[in-house]
Amino acid sequence: xxxxxxxxxxxxxxxxxxxxxxxxxxxxxxxxxxxxxxxxxxxxxxxxxxxxxxxxxxxxxxxxxxxxxxxxxxxxxxxxxxxxxxxxxxxxxxxxxxxxxxxxxxxxxxxxxxxxxxxxxxxxxxxxxxxxxxxxxxxxxxxxxxxxxxxxxxxxxxxxxxxxxxx
Ligand code: FES
Ligand code: FES
Numbered sequence: 232x233x234x235x236x237x238x239x240x241x242x243x244x245x246x247x248x249x250x251x252x253x254x255x256x257x258x259x260x261x262x263x264x265x266x267x268x269x270x271x272x273x274x275x276x277x278x279x280x281x282x283x284x285x286x287x288x289x290x291x292x293x294x295x296x297x298x299x300x301x302x303x304x305x306x307x308x309x310x311x312x313x314x315x316x317x318x319x320x321x322x323x324x325x326x327x328x329x330x331x332x333x334x335x336x337x338x339x340x341x342x343x344x345x346x347x348x349x350x351x352x353x354x355x356x357x358x359x360x361x362x363x364x365x366x367x368x369x370x371x372x373x374x375x376x377x378x379x380x381x382x383x384x385x386x387x388x389x390x391x392x393x394x395x396x397x398x
Contacts, residue, residue: 235299239264240308246295254298255279255290258305266306266335270364277363280336281305287343306335309342317387318342321380322373329367337363341377345384353378 236245239262246261253272258264258281270278272291279291282304309316315323318341328334337360344351344359351359356377365373 233296235295237298237300238302240304248295250296251294253291254281254288254293254295254303257295258290258303264305264307268332268335270332270336275364276333277336277340278333280339280363282339282343285343285346287340304339304342306338309338316342317383318345318376318380321383322376325372325376325379327369327372327376329369333363333365333367337365337373341380344377345381349385349388350381351377 232247233250234245234247235250236243238244239258244262246257248257248261255267255269255272258267259269267281267290268278269291270276274289274292277287277289279289280287281290282288283293283298283301285302285304309319316338318338322328322334322338327337340360340363344356348355353374356374360373360377
């Protein structure tokens with residue numbers, strides 16, 4: 232079987248597997264990164280979202296060969312030095328989860344959105360998360376969490392700029 236190499240959450244990894252195998256399966260079963268969830272398995276719910284080179288991708292319909300040589304981020308890769316990523320922090324503080332099954336995918340979609348647009352309007356948030364399904368129907372809190380995450384990230388960026396200016 233071919234060997235595929237990529238970076239997962241900053242670490243170089245390699246797997247020896249079939250080239251058409253879904254990336255989701257490789258992450259969960261070979262690399263034991265079970266934070267990425269299997270929902271529908273056919274690209275319809277976004278529970279399996281990961282970032283590939285910073286862009287959201289549905290790992291259930293992404294063959295592992297497509298990820299070769301790329302930078303993959305899963306939910307396990309967001310926290311730094313024991314501190315939650317601001318988007319994780321916002322989801323927790325807003326209580327934007329019930330069973331939590333959709334949450335890793337929602338958070339990664341949000342990370343990608345805020346990377347492109349640090350101040351999204353509500354309509355832009357709805358558009359970005361359209362297609363990310365929550366079976367618990369917690370959408371109002373999820374939208375509130377995205378808005379909070381945007382505010383949090385902007386204030387952290389402003390604080391960092393003040394620190395840099397003082398150095
Ligand atoms: S599990 Fe991938 S989109 Fe549903
Ligand atoms: S919190 Fe249960 S599916 Fe979204």
